[in-house]
Amino acid sequence: MQQVKLTSVDNLPPTGYYVSNEQKKEKFYKNESHIHKQGPLAGIKVSAHRLTNDIFTYFPKGFSGSKNSDFYEYLSLGMVPYLVGSAMLIATNLPNKLYNASDAMEAGKCAKRFGAGVVLYGLGKLASQKLSRTLIHKTTGIPLDLYFLNRVNELPEPGREKGLVRVQYPKIFDSVNFYRRDILAKDGEINHGNLYYFNDQLAKKLGYDKKLNDPEQTTGDKIRATKARATALESISKYVTAACGVALGNQAAFEDLKIAHPTTYISCFKKACKQLWQPKKGKNILTKYYGRTLAIASLATTLLAWIIPSLTFKRKPDTIKTKIDDKKEFEVA
Amino acid sequence: MTSISPILQNKINAIKNGNNAPQQDDKIYNDLTRRANSVKPNEAKAKIVKENMLQSAVSAVKDTGKDCVNFVNIMKTGKTSDHNLGRLNDVGLKLGAVLIASFLTTQARTKKQAAMNFIGGAGFIASMSLWPKIFINLPARIVHGFNIDKKYISAQGDKKDFGLDNQYYVWDAVPEEDLRKAAKRTGIDYDSKNGKEKIQRKIQKTILQNRTLNMATVGFATPLMTALACDKIEPKVKDALIKHEYKKVEKKVTSSEELIKYLSGLKRQESDVRNVKEIEALFSRYMAENKEFDSDFFKELAGYLNLDITNDFKDSDTLKPIGKITYDKEGVAKVLEKIYKNGDKVNIKNIAEQLMQEEFEGAVFGKGFIEPKNKSEHYNLFKAIKKCKDKDNIKTAIEASGFDNSIKTELTNGIDNLDIKEAISQIKTKLLKDYVERVVLDPEQVKDLTARQIKDLLAKKGYTDNILDNITISILPKGKDEFKKTILNYNENMLSATRTRLKEYLKLLTPVVGECEESIYTQSISQTTQKLLKSFDLPMGKRQNPRLAKIAAILHIPQKSVEKNSQEITLSKLKESRHVNVANMLHDLFAAKVANIEYGSEEYKEFISQLYSDRIGENIEKVIKNLEDERMLDTICQNSSDDKLLKELDSAIAGGKNANGIKSHLQKFIKEAQVNIEAIKTRAIICANFEQRLKDGSLKDEIRYMDFSGDKIKSLIEKIEGLRLSEDKVNPLIEEINALETSSKDKVSSVIKQIKNLGLSEDEVNPLIKIIDESKMLDDKVEDIINQLKLLVYDDGTARRNNNLYLEDVKRAPDLIKMIFNKEKFKAELEAFPELKDVIDNLSSSQINSFKDSKKLLSLSHILKVRATEIFNNKAWKKTFVPMFAALVGITLAVQPLFGNIKNEFEDEAGKGGIK
Structure with a gap:
């Protein structure tokens, strides 16, 4: 295995001065896009970063019509209507201060159930996606939720000389066809001395004991297919789980919720789960057991969103490709 | 190249x-x-999509279909483009919305709630895309001159927004004429040095700014738009649903015969068979120990054979018609005992005895001069004997007939000691008996038949329905096993069928006269009250914040009392006051309206026609009549068995004929609803009439002399007759005084005048007038009674429930009611609406009855209070959110002209900077 040298570090001292790999890495990390250290709370940190930038940076850039406003910023702006809309939905259901005492109490109960439903909608989506992606990571080795630090060099705004350098946190596997192979390769080179480190790990999971010459040929299509299938199935399981969350929030247990005491949140949630499981008064089987159906369906679709991509990942092709096929046409999208 | x-x-x-x-x-x-020299750059494969509104709506639906097909492709091959993958998220969103709406529908109490779940969900998703279309793209087009909502189809076949990514614009797809048009409209010279770049930059900037504006405002706008739109749609949906349900019922209830057919043809449902295991366990308990069936056994068995359907309906409103029936366990137990003890095999003598009735006799022997259809041997013999005047002739006639000897001896037996007439009648009965026992009911044939089959046999032999209907054949078998079989069979087949029929009937009843939210009954009430409140046009009024009031009181700060002391009647006052005060407020409102209008004038007619509301359901009277038809109610609880004892069991389980039975309960309920529907239409007119009579004082006169009746009238007449005046003077007066007994008492003043004009001395006149004046009421008492009348007219139900208001004058109540609902005083109203006549009669009788029964009739003040609360709450909600929406729209529209400003961005522009 050849030791590939770093090429993008400038201003090395001329001779006899040992620069450790760590220092080189630091300098690299200061200037270029790379995969940063992520813990389990990475998603929350990224969302917080996006939200603060929404209000202070992206909205002003968008309103001023700047040329540096790109697609990442537009997608980040999409969080705002989601949060504002949820709050507005709850607000339209709150009791008015001019209502009677008895009317206000009734309206308050409805508002609490509605609010619980809205909150559990978002939590349900998140939970379903997280669960299926973690399981996929364990069985296939593809971390679909992997963030990286992207440094964007902007064009100078009118009236300035230099453009700013901004930080963004997209995911590596955001795109299906153009996942960031270059950053994965760089990361493998810097941390493990192997450009194909990531693909080698995947090949091991696929069952290839010998080291392949070009693992990317085997794994490239697999990665794309996994991401496509996982996202497609998630787009259903997310919303089924969200519907289950709304159903949970609609149970009568949430009428006892006290917003000022957080301990009531958990007890109401447990009671609501039990109430959802019980059959209700009704004629058909469907109306009686709808809550149960939703809960089971949400679990089933989430697990399907894990199982199907994993199974198709492990399916071996008939022959192992070692050469490029001359006659095959490749389309550059 | x-x-x-x-x-x-x-x-x-x-x-x-x-x-x-x-x-x-x-x-x-x-x-x-x-x-070489022939390679050109690829042609631009991307194309702008040109569609109008309708086509874009249609293609939106088609695209959703394509997404679903795409989903299947992705699962098969794992290959897709990013844009198509992102579109699947929208499909999931819609699926989630459908699931949520259907979940909430399973919990909905009324059909309107169920419908609004889906309408609201669809409206939410629609307004997510309608808000930018109407309030951002359209104004932008008007202000800037070009369309910012373009879509294009990329080289890979994806349909994307033109401005989706700010740093990737497919200008190749836009034909040059479009750019020229846009440049012309915005005042840019396309052919100048930077013309093309300028217009492109302007479009790009406008699109980016508008998309950012959309992101900023759509979160506020979507829930508001949906809520405000659904607020408008909701009453229309409710009305449409009520009408639809009513029409369904109307189709089935076109005539009572059809309804009877429909109900009696219903098959029992499996879920209606109840208590099978319990009955079997009870029987096996007693029969295993060989115990006799005692009264405890029958009571327990009666407990299992009931019509309890309280758990079959999700909402209790459907059950209100039969809500408080007490099932008569003891009566049922008695009938069960009777069945157990009286069962017997087919007893021909029993049947024969019933057949030997007068009508059957007429079928055999004819009536009077009419001869029977089947002329049997018996008839011939009877004909021969009828005219005989001598016993010997009778005997010879019998000998000459073709009967057997045993029968002959039977016939001639015992006629020696009787008269001829008695003898003939005795022979007649014996002939009839023999005919029935031998000819009609052949023992061999009849031995193993059921009751139905016996009746069919008789019908075949030519006996009419009249006769057969009067025969009840009871052939219940005897013994414990047979009894058990009968009861189990009854429970499984007949009682369950009764349950099914009863449930179906209640389902038919509810959309018409049920006390639920969605019935014609409730709708007519709410429509009338809304019309009434609208005609008063009350302001909203504000309620004092109680917390602030307390704080102000503690700190001795004078708080501006917003509404407490004002004389104005407002919606908030109506919703918060007690019933008594509401009744007084209504009195003030009506009196104010009627103050300047003369009774009987055109203005008055206009006024009362505003208060009258048209009937809601077409043919509703016919439908109600069919629903409370007596035969129809019998069909529900009677099973089609011809067995007499089982029929008794049916009626015992249904409560019998006493006041607590199902039938009487249902009839009462329907009658009440009917009266209320009629009453509510015309209630306001009666109030107007009441106010008119108060205004011109005729009511006061009537009340003043209310107690002048009975003995006092008699004594007055006696005294007048004692004066011995001429008849032509006195007789009309006496007639008039007699008429005062029953008519209204405001004619007393004219009687007093006539007495004074009789030309008598003071000593003779004064005692007469004294008799009248003795029964004159004091003024405070008159006022008191008028206040009670106000309550009666405006709030009959509730005030009566607080009985202390009527404690003193409970005895007067029927007279007071007759005074108000007196048809003679309703001349102008009856002219305009003749159907008021029946309403007045019904109302007066039901008011009198409800004094005895303490049942509730509809109280005008109560329903107006409820309606005022609804209207107030709705207005309060709108007051918060409509200005919010208006402000949002205002900001969105106001910001639009500020967009698209590309000054100082190009070199040749005057000013600094610019992109080089």
């Missing part, structure tokens, strides 16, 4: 000119030379 570098171009030219022949393996050069 080509894009080859000059070096290569040189090489190609050299080859063409014959210098430097190509090498064999030089594939790249060969390819290049083959296609």
Whole structure:
């Protein structure tokens, strides 16, 4: 295995001065896009970063019509209507201060159930996606939720000389066809001395004991297919789980919720789960057991969103490709 | 034309000119030379989509279908483009919305709630895209002159927004004329140096700014738009649903015969068979120990054979008609005992005894001069004997007949000691008995038949329905096993069928007269009250914040009392006051309206026609009549068995004929609803009439002399007759005084005048007038009674429930009611609406009855209070959110002209900076 040298570090001292790999890495990390250290709370940190930038940076850039406003910023702006809309939905259901005492109490109960439903909608989506992606990571080795630090060099705004350098946190596997192979390769080179480190790990999971010459040929299509299938199935399981969350929030247990005491949140949630499981008064089987159906369906679709991509990942092709096929046409999208 | 570098171009030219022949393996050069000077840049595959509103709506639906097909492709092959993958998220969103709406529908109490779940969900998703279309894209087009909502189809076949990514604009797809048009409209010279870049930059900037504006405002706007739109749609949906349900019932209830057919043809449902295991366990308990069936057994068994359907309906409103029935366990137990003890095999004598009735007799022997249809031997013999005047002739006639000897001896037996007439009648009965026992009911034939089959046999022999209907054949078998079989069979087949029929009937009843939210009954009430409240046009009024009031009181700060002390009647006052005060407020409102209108004038007619509301359901009276038809109610609880004892059991389980039975309960309920529906239409007119009579004082006169009746009238007449005046003077007076007994008492003043005009001395007149004046009421008492009348007219139900208001004058109540609902005083109203006559009669009788029964009739003040609360709450909600929405729209529209400003961005513009 050849030791590939770093090429993008400038201003090395001329001779006899040992620069450790760590220092080189630091300098690299200061200037270029790379995969940063992520813990389990990475998603929350990224969302917080996006939200603060929404209000202070992206909205002003968008309103001023700047040329540096790109697609990442537009997608980040999409969080705002989601949060504002949820709050507005709850607000339209709150009791008015001019209502009677008895009317206000009734309206308050409805508002609490509605609010619980809205909150559990978002939590349900998140939970379903997280669960299926973690399981996929364990069985296939593809971390679909992997963030990286992207440094964007902007064009100078009118009236300035230099453009700013901004930080963004997209995911590596955001795109299906153009996942960031270059950053994965760089990361493998810097941390493990192997450009194909990531693909080698995947090949091991696929069952290839010998080291392949070009693992990317085997794994490239697999990665794309996994991401496509996982996202497609998630787009259903997310919303089924969200519907289950709304159903949970609609149970009568949430009428006892006290917003000022957080301990009531958990007890109401447990009671609501039990109430959802019980059959209700009704004629058909469907109306009686709808809550149960939703809960089971949400679990089933989430697990399907894990199982199907994993199974198709492990399916071996008939022959192992070692050469490029001359006659095959490749389309550059 | 080509894009080859000059070096290569040189090489190609050299080859063409014959210098430097190509090498064999030089594939790249060969390819290049083959296609040299003819390679062009690829044509732009992207195309702008041109659609109008309708086409875009249709294609939106088609795209959703394509997404679903795409989903299947992705699962199969794992290949897709990013844009199509992102579109699947929208499909999931819609699926989630459908699931949520259907979940909430399973919990909905009324059909309107169920419908609004789906309408609200669809409206939410629609307004997510309608808000930008109406309030952002349309104004932008008007202000700037070009369309910012373009879509294009990319080279890979994806349909994308034109401005989706700010740094990737497919200008190749836009034809030049569009850019020229846009440049013309915005005042940019396209043909100048930077013209094309300028218009492109302007479009780009406008699109970006508008998309950011959309992101900022759509979160506020979507819930508001949906909520405000659904608020408008909700009453219309409710009305449409009520009408739809009513029409369904109307189709089935066109005539009572059809309804009877429908109900009696219903098959029992499996879920209606109840208590099978319990009954079997009870029987096995007693029969295993060989215990006799005692009264405890029958009571327990009666407990299992009931019509309890309280758990079958999700909402209790459907059950209100039979809500408080007490099932008569003891009566049922008695009938069960009777069945157990009286069962017997087919007893021909029993049947024969019933057949030997007068009508059957007429069928055999004819009536009077009419001869029977089947002329049997018996008839011939009877004909021969009828005219005999001598016993010996009778005997010879019997001998001459063709009967057996045993019968002959039977017939001639015992006629010696009787008269001829008695003898003939005795022979007649014996003939009839023999006929029935031998000819009609052949013992061999009849032995193993059921009751139904016996009746069919008789019908075949030509006996009419009249006769057969009067025969009840009871053939219940005897013994414990047989009894058990009968009861289990009854429970499984007949009682369950009764349950099914009863449930179906209640389902038919509810949309018409049920006390639920969605019935014609409730709708007519709410429509009338809304009309009434609208005609008063009350302001909203504010409620004092109680917390602030307390704080102000503690700190001794004078708080501006917003509404407490004002005399104005407002919606908030109506919703918060007690019933008594509401009744007084209504009195003030009506009195104010009627103050300037004269009774009987055109203005008055206009006024009361505003208060009268049209009937809601067409043919509702017919439908109600069919629903409370007596035969129809019998069909529900009677099973079609011809067994007399089982029929008794049916009626015992249904409560019998006493006041607590199902039938009487249902009839009462329907009658009440009927009266209320009629009453509510015309209630306001009666109030107007009441106010008019108060205004001109005729009511006060009536009340003043209320107690002048009975003995006092008699004594007055006696005294007048005692004066011995001439008859032509006195008789009309006496007639008038007599008429005062029953008519209204405001004619007393004219009687007093006439007495004074009789030309008598003071000593003779004064005692007469004294009799009248003794029964005159004091003024405070008159006022008191008028206040009670106000309550009666405006709030009959509730005030009566607080009985202390009527404690003193409970005895007067029927007279007071008759005074108000007196048809003679309703002349102008009856002219305009003749159907008021029946309403007044019904109302007065039901008011009197409800004094005895303490049942509730509809109280005008109560329903107006409820309606005022609804209207107030709705207005309060709108007051918060409509201004919010208006402000949002205002900001969105106001910001639009500020967008698209590309000054100072280009070199040739006057000013600094610019992109070089």
